[in-house]
Amino acid sequence: MTNKQKEFLKLYEPVHADFERFCRARVFGDMDFRDLMNETLMKAFEKFDTLRSKEAFLHFLFGISVRVLANNHRKKKAVVGTFEAISPKLEDTNANTESKTEVHFLHKALAELPEVQREAIILFEITGFSIKEIAVLQESSETSVKQRLRRGRLKLRAILTFNSSDGQSEPNTGGKTL
């Protein structure tokens, strides 16, 4: 293992869990999150020399994965149409019996949101990024990010409520009624 690889992995180890959660939530029902993780890590390793601050490593990784996904979706759109049109037909490729049921349904609901809303909510609610950081990652204003978060939350509530009232799937919310 080279010094560069050692240094890279040293920085990656503490942020692995956050990065994995982000990738899993972000590509739920779309692709294997491990593929996104590997692709992002490879690109990050290639551009590791350009990393200015070690504290910004997670931000660096998310920035790359956001661009990777954007590129993938741009290619996909030309072939199969919009993600919204195909998302209901997709199966969960990351299904894990150990995963909690409510998180599974949350991810499923998130997959039905538009790309930018989904990304903003995952970064803000799951990964814990600030609105300012998300604005930088998404190359948009803070107001736009706030709007995305608000609308995304409203949609999520609607999706999860509809699913629970439909009776097709009953997410376990720890005894609480959805």
Added chain:
Amino acid sequence: MSLTNNELDHLFQEAREEQPIADYQETTRAFLAATIAISGGVLATKSLVGLFKLKTFLAISGVVVATTTAVVLNQSSPEGGNETTATPVAMEEEADEQRDEIVRHRMVGDTVRQAVDTSLQLIIEELEVVIPIAAEEPEIVPAKEPKGLIFIREPSKDEKKSIKQHALAIIPKCKSQSSSKSECQNNWRSDEYSEAEEEYYASEKDLSYPNLGKKELKKPYKTLRQELIKDRLIDEDRCCWQMSIKKQKIRVNNDRLPDVFYEKYARLLDDLLDVDVYDNDSYWNWTSCHCQENDCEG
């Protein structure tokens, strides 16, 4: 019943606390394998690119062609495999048989061997074309020495500088001391010479060059005439003679000055009359007649 904000926050909380499915070790292994594969791929590409550089490529293609030729030859021979174990007598017999067979083939007009021969010839021709290109080396061309050139010695920089300084030192004196232009022209050389100037003229080592003293410099035309007579360039008895300079050429009585005297007179004219012979644009003409009336020839 709709989902409340608190319930949604609770769901996000669950998602945040969830343990990762893909553990760190697994991800690290995948990452390291990918980096090794990529670096291996880069190395392989580099080596392939290096392999297919022109010279190497041509060498490899030469080897491939040679191998193909050998294979074709071996296949075209009817008993190729038994040749190594045959005795000399058997080999002779075999050679005779082959010769007979070739004759038979030629006689019956078998074109297969001819086609093989033609293809081999083509391959050999191709090799003859390719190999010299592969072995191409830059030719070392020796620098050509100049021939038929005459190198004329020019006065060195120091000499030119000294002559110029000398002239510049004298001419102003003339201007200041002389009342009229004609007087200045007649006495353009001052009688006052510095010791340095005397030393300069005395230090001339060229024996053929006259020792230009105070007297000679004062009467430049006379000095020039004396030198011309001494070098037998003009006849002393002849009362009129002419000297000119045009396009770096010195002529005496319309005859070109011999090369052996060129440098001497160029320097002399420069010293005595401040005429730069080496300047392509300089033009100077002098006609001298010191004879009696009707005594002059031409």
